[in-house]
Amino acid sequence: MKARVKWVEKMMMVGESGSGHALVMDGPPEHGGRNLGIRPMEMLLLGLGGCAQIDVVHILRKGRHPVSSCEVELEA
Numbered sequence: 001m002k003a004r005v006k007w008v009e010k011m012m013m014v015g016e017s018g019s020g021h022a023l024v025m026d027g028p029p030e031h032g033g034r035n036l037g038i039r040p041m042e043m044l045l046l047g048l049g050g051c052a053q054i055d056v057v058h059i060l061r062k063g064r065h066p067v068s069s070c071e072v073e074l075e076a
Contacts, residue, residue, distance in 0.1 A: 002017075002018035003015060010027075010033060011034075012026045012034065013026075023037065023038065025040050025043065026038075041076075050072075053071075056070060
């Protein structure tokens with residue numbers, strides 16, 4: 001797995017995954033950003049939630065349990 005993060009300006013950066021997806025990250029105005037993208041620490045929290053959810057759905061489907069919805073709420 002690979003990823004690259006490139007600084008653009010002020011507190012803005014663009015992250016690109018090894019699979020070719022990209023997203024903008026930025027900081028809040030009080031820290032010099034312009035709030036034009038998700039904050040890096042929010043990305044970390046979303047990644048943890050996404051990994052947990054993929055595991056849960058995969059295990060349920062593998063056990064032939066029907067899955068109609070799955071939602072993870074995180075707070076840090």
